[in-house]
Amino acid sequence: MEPRYDRAARALHWLAGVLLLGQCAFGYWMDGIARNTPERAFFINLHKSTGLLIGLLILLRIFWHLTRPTPRYPITLPRQQQYLALGVHRVLYLLMLAMPVSGYLASNFSKYGVKFFNLVVLPPWGSDDKLIYGAFNQSHKIAAVLLLTLVALHVLAALWHAWLRDGIFSRISLRPF
Ligand code: HEM
Ligand code: HEM
Numbered sequence: 001m002e003p004r005y006d007r008a009a010r011a012l013h014w015l016a017g018v019l020l021l022g023q024c025a026f027g028y029w030m031d032g033i034a035r036n037t038p039e040r041a042f043f044i045n046l047h048k049s050t051g052l053l054i055g056l057l058i059l060l061r062i063f064w065h066l067t068r069p070t071p072r073y074p075i076t077l078p079r080q081q082q083y084l085a086l087g088v089h090r091v092l093y094l095l096m097l098a099m100p101v102s103g104y105l106a107s108n109f110s111k112y113g114v115k116f117f118n119l120v121v122l123p124p125w126g127s128d129d130k131l132i133y134g135a136f137n138q139s140h141k142i143a144a145v146l147l148l149t150l151v152a153l154h155v156l157a158a159l160w161h162a163w164l165r166d167g168i169f170s171r172i173s174l175r176p177f
Helices: 007-030 038-067 079-108 130-164
Strands: 114-116 120-122
Touching: 007 038, 007 079, 007 130, 038 079, 038 114, 079 130
Parallel strands: none
Antiparallel strands: 114 120
């Protein structure tokens, strides 16, 4: 039997994946809410709050990744494909982290800060600076497009391996054996 990711790594992969895609859908859905309304303020704060929690999960996932070796690939997988997969995974980790970090930094350069779950006020530690806010906000938007594009390619590659039945998909699947 070929080596696989451990149970926690597999669970973290799918949990973080579903939450990140849901959070992206949430972000784009918010675009449709009229600006300067209480409804928009409510949902933006909810998005910020769920985003910060997902950020903690991503930190745990990165810690798990860095403290355990990546399971050896089957020798049937060409070297270039192994390097490509490892490179793509590294960029995916960077983009996963960039999402909550850019959002959090942007929030601290606007007078609104974060109202955690619309209950606890986390006052901003930065100045109310439109230029800095705009730069981080723009990075948040660009990182989302890059993340979704790379995830689409990652999923296509995963489905291709599932179709080939070469054992790559089983490395991360939730099946217990
Ligand atoms: C937001 C969505 C997703 C993200 C950010 C993501 C990210 C990642 C990362 C970073 C790894 C490498 C894990 C490590 O080495 O620590 C990985 C592995 C993997 N993912 Fe995803 N993933 C996502 C969704 C999916 C989906 C939907 C599928 C399948 C349809 C999938 C299939 C796989 C497979 C098969 C592997 C193992 C690849 C290998 O061992 O080289 N992923 N994923
Ligand atoms: C954890 C991961 C996160 C993901 C995947 C995510 C994703 C997104 C997406 C896809 C958008 C829509 C972008 C667009 O309209 O082009 C968005 C908007 C936004 N996000 Fe996030 N987000 C995350 C975390 C956060 C955090 C932690 C904060 C702040 C603390 C935040 C603050 C915002 C704000 C304020 C907007 C609205 C920007 C605007 O319309 O000008 N996000 N997010």
